[in-house]
Amino acid sequence: MNKTWTKRLGAILAILFGASLLAVASPAGPAAATTETMTVQSAVRFEYKTKETPIPSGGTSYYCALGAFVSFNEIAGWTPDTVTVDYFGKPWSKPIGAAPYADGAAINGLVFPPVGGSHQTQLGDFSYGQGGSPSLLTDTCPPMLTRLKSFYAATATITYTREVVDVSQKCAKAQAEFEKTVANVRTIQRKVTSLNKQIKQLNQDIEKAEKAGRTSQVRSLTKQLNNKQESLSNKRDKLREAKRDRAKASSAAAKACRD
Structure with missing residues (x-):
C-alpha cells in the first residue's frame, strides 16, 4: 500500500436531456468532499378528482379534491433534493424529503399516484370542496382548479445532489x-x-x-x-x-x- 497518494479529480460527463450539472466545493476539512448538483425541468401537474357518496338518511354527498404535483424519476447515484417553482411570480423551494416522497398522496379516499414519472413531490396542500348539490362539481370545483393553476408556473426544477470524494x-x-x-x-x-x-x-x-x-x-x-x-x-x-x-x-x- 502506498504511503503517498496523489489527489485526482476526474472529469464527469452528464448526458441527460434537459439537465444541467454544477459542482460546488464544500468547506475544507478532513471529511471535505465535492457536492455536485444537477437540475432537471419538469411540468407542474394539476390533479382534480371527484366522488359521490350516498347518504344513509337520503341524498348524496358530493366531494372534489385537487392538488399540484411535480413528477420526477430516479437517477442512479443521485438524490432528489429540492423542487423549485415560481409561486405568485417569485421562486419558491421546498425539500423533496426521503422516499417514498409523495407517491402515496391521498385525501378522503381519493388517491393521486405519480403520473409522467416514477415518483412525485406535492406543492402545498390539497384543496377540497364538499356539499349536497351536484352543482358543486360543475360550479364550485372547476373555479378552484383554475385558481390553483394561477398560483404556480407551468414548469418546476428538480435539483439532485451527490457527494464525490477524491x-x-x-x-x-x-x-x-x-x-x-x-x-x-x-x-x-x-x-x-x-x-x-x-x-x-x-x-x-x-x-x-x-x-x-x-x-x-x-x-x-x-x-x-x-x-x-x-x-x-x-x-x-x-x-x-x-x-x-x-x-x-x-x-x-x-x-x-x-x-
Missing part, C-alpha cells in the same frame, strides 16, 4: 474505518482472555471447595462459573463478528488506496 480522501476514510475494526478486535480479545483466566481460577476454587466439603461455597462458585461461561460464549460470538468486520474493512481499504 481517491486520497476515500483512502484516508477507509483506513480510519479499518483501524477502528482492528481496535475493536483487540478490545474484545482482551475481554475473552480475561474471562478465560477468571473461568480457570473459578474451576480451581471449586475443586478446592469440593475437597474441603464446603457445599454452599461450591454452589456459589458454580453459579459464578456459569455466568462467566455464558459471558465468554457471547464475547466469542462478538469476536468472530468483529474479525469479519475487520476483514471487510481491510479489503475496502486496500481497494480505496489501490491507486
Whole structure:
C-alpha cells in the first residue's frame, strides 16, 4: 500500500436531456468532499378528482379534491433534493424529503399516484370542496382548479445532489474505518482472555471447595462459573463478528488506496 497518494479529480460527463450539472466545493476539512448538483425541468401537474357518496338518511354527498404535483424519476447515484417553482411570480423551494416522497398522496379516499414519472413531490396542500348539490362539481370545483393553476408556473426544477470524494480522501476514510475494526478486535480479545483466566481460577476454587466439603461455597462458585461461561460464549460470538468486520474493512481499504 502506498504511503503517498496523489489527489485526482476526474472529469464527469452528464448526458441527460434537459439537465444541467454544477459542482460546488464544500468547506475544507478532513471529511471535505465535492457536492455536485444537477437540475432537471419538469411540468407542474394539476390533479382534480371527484366522488359521490350516498347518504344513509337520503341524498348524496358530493366531494372534489385537487392538488399540484411535480413528477420526477430516479437517477442512479443521485438524490432528489429540492423542487423549485415560481409561486405568485417569485421562486419558491421546498425539500423533496426521503422516499417514498409523495407517491402515496391521498385525501378522503381519493388517491393521486405519480403520473409522467416514477415518483412525485406535492406543492402545498390539497384543496377540497364538499356539499349536497351536484352543482358543486360543475360550479364550485372547476373555479378552484383554475385558481390553483394561477398560483404556480407551468414548469418546476428538480435539483439532485451527490457527494464525490477524491481517491486520497476515500483512502484516508477507509483506513480510519479499518483501524477502528482492528481496535475493536483487540478490545474484545482482551475481554475473552480475561474471562478465560477468571473461568480457570473459578474451576480451581471449586475443586478446592469440593475437597474441603464446603457445599454452599461450591454452589456459589458454580453459579459464578456459569455466568462467566455464558459471558465468554457471547464475547466469542462478538469476536468472530468483529474479525469479519475487520476483514471487510481491510479489503475496502486496500481497494480505496489501490491507486
